[in-house]
Amino acid sequence: YLSGGSQATNEEDEESNLSSLDEVSVFDVKKKTWSSLPPLPAPRSSHEMVAHEGKLYVIGGWHMAEGRGVTWQYHGLVADLSEDPLNWKKLPKTDWVVRANSAAIAKGNLYVVGGLNDEGTTNAVRKLHLKSMKWSEVEDFPGVNRLKAFGSASVEVGGKLVVSSFSYQPKIFLDSNRSWISTKAKVQDKRFFHRLVPLDKSKVLFLGGASWEGHLDGIEVLDFAPEMEIDKKHDKAGKADSKSSHWGGFRGKGNSRTDSPSLPLGWSDERNLAWRMKIEGYGQSTPVIWGERVFTTSTEGEESERLLVHCNSIKDGELLWLKSIPSPVPIKRSQYVSQAAPSPVVDAVGVFVFFESGLLMGLSHSGEELWMRSLTDEYGPMMGNHGIGGSLFQTDDSLGLLVDHDGPSYLLRVDKGTGENQWKADREERVSWSTPTLSVSENQETLYVSSNGVVECMDFKTGKKLWSKDGLEGNTVASPSIAGDLLIVGSSKPEHTQAIRCGSQA
Template identity: 35%
Template sequence: MLDTKPLSGGIRRTAAAATVALGTVAVQLAVAEEVDAPAEPPTVADLPLAISSFGAAHLDGSLYVYGGHIGRQHVHSFENLSQLFLRHPVDLDSPGPTPGWLALPPGRPLQGTALIEYDGALYRVGGMRADNPRREPGELYSVKSAARFLPEENRWQRFMALPAGRSSHDLAVVGDLLVVAGGWELRGSVEDPLWERTVLALDLKALDGDTAGKWEVLTETPIGVRANAAVGLDGKLWVLGGLDDNGDTTRRVDIYDPSTDTWVSGPELPASGSLNGFGADAVTVHGTLLVSQADGRVYSIRSGENRWTHAGDLDEQRFFHRLVSDGESLFAIGGANRSGHLDSVERHSLSDLGVEAGSPSDNAPPRGEADWTSFRNGGASTVEDSALPLAWTEPAWTVELPAFGHSGPVVWRGTAYVTSVTPDAEDAKDTLWLTAIRIADGEELWRRSWPASERLPFNQYTARAAPTPAIDAERITLFFGTGDLFATDHDGNRLWHRNLSADHGSFAGNHGVGGSVLLAGDRAVVLLARKTYSYLLAVDRVTGVERWKADREPGVSWTTPALSPDGREIVVSSNGSVEGYDARTGERLWWIPNVKSNTTQSPLITEDLVIVSGSERPANFAVRRGARGELGEDDIVWRSESTAHFASPVLAGDCIYWANAAGVAQCIDPTTGESHWQRRLSQPVWVTPIAAGERVFFFGEKGATDVLSAGARGGEVLATSRVEVDEYLTGVAPAGDTMLLRSGKLLHAVRGEP
């Protein structure tokens, strides 16, 4: 790394003050020197000058402010850039007069930059410089530079510059990644900017005194946006508000999960007038995200919640300001409003805003309220740190649903949502149902119904409400075998609706439709595989608008597509073939023809392999990911002698678990395909097993649940429990310390010995 010259001595304040000239602005500042700083009272002094569009952070009991725009709004010149880097102690132990703002070694004069703290250092990345004098045409350039400030040494230290200039962006720390999101590149003026959708990340753990680090492309934002906020919460990146690349203010919130490389839409920012989310700022503290916009209101939300809470109000309306927290207070610093730039700093108690110190930073849901969001919970069918019961004697509660169905429940924050369908006549599926049930006590919270789009045969051999819906923080996406694809909010109010029968052809066919909804970033994906046609369809999760449609070879199946761990690929295993599609465009990337009996089992995708199962032995194999075009036998990593029934495979640790039609469970080595052990179950299984820590749950078709020890040396039956059912057990969902079991018109909740 390249280091700036360090100053000698620590950071302290003298009795004398220094005047710093900023163009025509002169301000009085304390100078950092070697004397002990006096104690800090509860209030914070005003900034020495009014600024907006700057960087700010809190570190070790002090506020830090870097750069910014000064003078008249919308006037850009070198003289309108603050040349200051400031520090203000806020966490002193003893009362006393305020020490005020201290001048630190400045960096380059910038606005539209961001500052963030990580592991005892401050990081500044990008920003905008103005090369023109006042009253001359603007010569505005976004910069690539990046540096960190080391408070103990009172010096700046450069690290790897950005690949291209960027300003009007924000910084976030997600895990150990320093993330740059939003912004644009100015190349001389604001007339022809390059909007930056690329999200960059730098591994901070790999950064040391001898290493400059390396920026990597993490993902792309769903839209181009600048003057946005970005924060890390619960291991995810939140991008909030701003101005989009059409020049419109936006209230949208997009949430990116690096572990799956997928985006989802979060709840929109509350309306705040014509400016909406433009120039908003946000901060996370104690597992809560706080945001304020130009209307001066402060809103809060926690990971997994689908609504913003009005937590309080600032004393002054402001935007292009900064929100910073020390864990006890929220500081609103500088910014601008219709009266001009602001120099004020507000301090608000977090407890007054409904944020309590010591709240869990990961915002894990309470016991009994863990989420299960879709069929196989997105494809993994695993639970970590499970409190699920090992055994039970009878259900904690059983509720009767309004109608029959084969789908599994989905779970969000203590509520189960279940679909079903009622025939209004002997030969028709006419009414679609969604029911919400509180898991704690089985109380029905509400039920909603809608008429089906297509009348279809209804008998005991036809799948009835078989597709499992998918749920996120804002909506539930539902799919029915009548051609109805639609979304509701968490209160069951319909948000949009698609009649796929009218759009793309009748859903009529043998045994109905069984594939469930797959969530892939900002898209909902469904597979329709009929005798005369087949397609894979992706629609926008927010609007239902078609994003892409991939036509396939006809052939009936009831499988669900699977999303790769990196979120880039969708794999379909369906009646005669296995195919990989680009998740963003729908382009078919690779395919394996002439596969037999893969009509009910959905594929399993790991970092390296796609694992396919079927009811005949040749259909149980693994293929390595990354190949393109038509694949053949040379691309098969292994074939297994085992077969599968209706349930799909599950990978956990050193085992792939599946069960055959005779009700024999197996642990298959994911590397070789060899069987580590086999175990006869109480009953054949329709439902995909669930792996939970050191246990694997196998759900028998007639209500018996066998819990086996996990791992290559496992296979021991730890417990067997039963629930009396009149219909086949076709859907399950874990919910903290509760297991939900669905059979026909009944939903059972079992609890017991953990």
Template identity: 50%
Template structure:
């Protein structure tokens, strides 16, 4: 393990709170993503922030304007980007394809003109890799290799292999591995700080490894570590790598990634984990509300439209919508609806688009339900089951099937869908399509040992 090193070049704190966040991100987009914002545009963004009163989804402000900074982008797997590719195959519509240094199940992340991705190597996953690639050409910019501080369980399809997705911002990239290693690099690959959470808090115990990804907040990263041993939710300062707070949790197994949102000006982390959904105050970790008695909510990430949070489950009648704004035990008062017997959500997380929420079950059946009451509006069959979460644009849905095909659907005013394309990609035996990231005109798809950028 390398020693601690403090990052340099901290941005001046000339504004405070949400105003500072929006200003920094606007400026960062201008400087690093080559998006030519004028000062009028920056001021417009700040004024828009000031007008938001009740529900603010802070991660959605500029992350959809060219960056894809974390798992599911803004946390909801939606983008405002237009002109994303519609059709591709092994021989058409491919901008570039690269072989990765190791094997991984994480999604790529994008900041400006750089794609970042993590992977592991070695029989015991003792090698950890963080790589950076040029978004336009696929040229490798750098790779950082680390020795794992712990050797996790054996390798197979159902034990995590580089599963947690990293976070990226203007300062660099933050990566977490199932060995417990947590590292922050600058945009050139230099080490800013690193830690081993297993050395500090004990080994992870469970049959399937660790899958929860880092959560991106303005000044910190949040991580859920739920397993058969001492579990916790931890908030870590981006600049120093030190804990802001750490909440002890009872032993329970979960691979779900939490959700960062702001409701009524209160920043909170929503956690869906074996038996419970709950929200914690970002500032100090105070538990704000909870719903108990949920079954098999161990994989899906929560998703929100700003008024409700959808909790997905692979067990019938356990998928639910929870109204935001409650406090304490809201199991009776704020559960807006529970899905019917036939609605389940498997590996891919639920997706909200306008007033419709989409679920994909283990067999690859797509179900559209009303956000208002959970009633099923229509059903479709996808080309296969999915491990990656789906993607919503303004007028399209993308479903990334684990064996390689991507189904693209349109949405019309009648809230039904039309299949526009099925885009095949050849996936090697034993491989999977694990995740994706989006940028203007591009979708970067993650296979176990490859990145494939589609879009001319």
């Protein structure tokens, strides 16, 4: 298939009248004949076209008329080859423009690599998720010379994106950890504006192109089998992760650790950001994840009168549902008062949320109410200048919640299925915003509480206190951490952070 391009008809000594074309044609390899197809909606040149699963995708480029009057193309195009006549449709609009780029489709994403824009050559990589039709940015291509990824060539091989710029070493994008690796195989001739043709699941044909000396007529074949094996290991790890791709609550399982081996170690607005989605309201809680869904909480209104629970797709950020619940009590919004600070927890059955206004609630993964309680109605208002900050924690069948404040304080164990208390331990008034840490081993559920002057160890099954240690100061925010047989208790006061041997007070 051939689409668009440019053509000049001026004589050699005349001013260039180079103009973009809208013509589309197809070559029948059996009959060895060309035939015309319906043209592009507008002339376009310096773009890229990709054939994938019976469709043609056109992306990038500009419209040049008579050697001037350039108009950038903000929309890509797609046409279904099964339609007769061929009908070109616009892809979602981009907020960027590029030409002399390359493109390829891998794992359901249309990747657009490098090229040239008004600011010069670029290494930028974007992708269009073909199911959601949403654009996002990917880790920049690691082009090192001034050409960057200008005139690069891209192809999908073995499900992976392979990109060749003006360099001896092509690069492969590892989607498992969002990074680029250099291939062991190298080309003999550096080239740009060439084509890559997949021969099998690891071999690629490098065809034509140009160098600084002129056009190239050489063909090379490179085998990327070693890199395909590396990424297969990442894929297996990723598949294992996907079966247990959960982040169940504040600090995960309470230890700030994940079993996923392929997460990026750094990210920013420019790198390793898969998507960004604005949510309603304001929230200080952490997201929780179960499978393909991520849940967040926030409050809205001058007195936080609306309590919001959001469910988004982990793949692309699409909002799946939004639950709005009236707050049991008004809380005047300010920078000094917590706003949806307690983090929720999630398991295979549902997502469980708690707000500083006292609302405690269970929801299904689809947003249906399982049960709801108002702790302020049951036990009195939440007292204090800065609100409540402690988050929920969980076992397989129960929720835990510590409410330490200027009023009657308490520690709860709540049945997930009914929302009813399994036990309630009343506590002295003690202002704190920390979340207890639960340690589960064999048949034991040991709970460690660090809260404003005291560290306590409790049997979470029964609510019985096993031991306590007082005399601390400044331990009002940090959750305790378990490291081997040590309990690390953080404090904002110098020399009050401690390591305590678990099972003792010493």
